[in-house]
Amino acid sequence: MTYCPSATVPFYKMQGSGNDFVVIDNRTLKLPREAMSEWASKICPRAFGVGADGLIFLENAPEGSELDFVWHFYNADGSRAEMCGNGSRCAARLGHELGFGSRTLVFGTDAGPIHAEVSESLDIVKVELTPPLDLALNAELDVDGQKISVHFVNTGVPHAVTIWDDVASLDVVKLGRALRNHPHFAPAGTNVNFIEIKDKNHILIRTYERGVEGETYACGTGNAASALIAHELGLVDAEVELTTSGNEILNISIEKDTVFLQGKAIKTYKGEMYLEALGITPGEEMRQCAHEL
Numbered sequence: 240m241t242y243c244p245s246a247t248v249p250f251y252k253m254q255g256s257g258n259d260f261v262v263i264d265n266r267t268l269k270l271p272r273e274a275m276s277e278w279a280s281k282i283c284p285r286a287f288g289v290g291a292d293g294l295i296f297l298e299n300a301p302e303g304s305e306l307d308f309v310w311h312f313y314n315a316d317g318s319r320a321e322m323c324g325n326g327s328r329c330a331a332r333l334g335h336e337l338g339f340g341s342r343t344l345v346f347g348t349d350a351g352p353i354h355a356e357v358s359e360s361l362d363i364v365k366v367e368l369t370p371p372l373d374l375a376l377n378a379e380l381d382v383d384g385q386k387i388s389v390h391f392v393n394t395g396v397p398h399a400v401t402i403w404d405d406v407a408s409l410d411v412v413k414l415g416r417a418l419r420n421h422p423h424f425a426p427a428g429t430n431v432n433f434i435e436i437k438d439k440n441h442i443l444i445r446t447y448e449r450g451v452e453g454e455t456y457a458c459g460t461g462n463a464a465s466a467l468i469a470h471e472l473g474l475v476d477a478e479v480e481l482t483t484s485g486n487e488i489l490n491i492s493i494e495k496d497t498v499f500l501q502g503k504a505i506k507t508y509k510g511e512m513y514l515e516a517l518g519i520t521p522g523e524e525m526r527q528c529a530h531e532l
């Protein structure tokens with residue numbers, strides 16, 4: 240399979256509430272799936288790479304499918320994830336702009352089809368998440384010698400949710416890492432959300448993200464998981480505004496067992512990346528073509 244006939248590869252940089260992604264149109268690149276994890280682990284590091292929380296490839300959907308396109312999503316550490324709420328909003332916007340579909344589109348992820356609505360101004364996107372799974376309340380877990388009540392739900396990817404009086408004072412990386420790796424969530428691990436209920440329609444949230452292995456400015460599926468758990472506990476209504484650690488707002492609406500996530504999806508950059516500088520060994524075809532440039 241010939242892919243990328245150049246030493247550089249065009250890409251888009253996007254962010255959804257500060258959760259940022261490199262997005263590549265794989266219709267021309269045709270990078271095989273087995274190479275994608277290494278590309279993510281080389282492109283996502285800040286400073287030595289382009290810098291992003293995740294890497295997204297957009298591709299044509301199989302002939303005859305109801306999907307407008309399909310994606311491949313990888314975390315910064317190269318792990319493949321079933322879904323990404325903020326990434327899905329960015330992918331929907333770019334997918335529309337690249338001609339995969341109209342402002343109302345549906346695309347394929349490992350978690351299932353995602354229906355998206357892109358605003359006329361293109362910068363607000365609403366997605367319908369996959370049906371929540373495995374909701375479990377009040378697991379009392381021992382974390383570094385302290386007992387923490389932990390709730391769980393899968394909103395496309397696994398999320399632990401903990402409720403606090405003052406999330407600003409928490410050591411999110413220390414606590415997040417301990418819960419992300421807690422045996423209770425083995426073997427897949429989990430993302431970890433720390434929430435503070437302000438009132439029936441407002442939550443403050445911070446998230447430690449699996450696969451980024453750090454706190455991110457926002458986590459879309461984590462916001463959905465947190466709103467779902469708080470609603471299940473009777474602490475918030477079905478319409479919730481969450482203020483993320485990047486000080487942006489994500490809106491979650493819960494309609495029976497369907498969860499919608501809405502927020503900004505911003506295109507910040509369009510450029511070319513130098514593969515050799517990223518430590519990505521171009522395939523034979525790439526090297527030969529690059530030589531021709």
Ligand SMILES: N[C@H](CCC[C@H](N)C(=O)O)C(=O)O
Pocket residue numbers: 258314320322323324325326396397430448449450451457458459460461
């Ligand atoms: N790190 C997550 C995937 C990305 C989720 C997050 N960025 C979102 O917006 O939902 C995981 O490995 O489960």
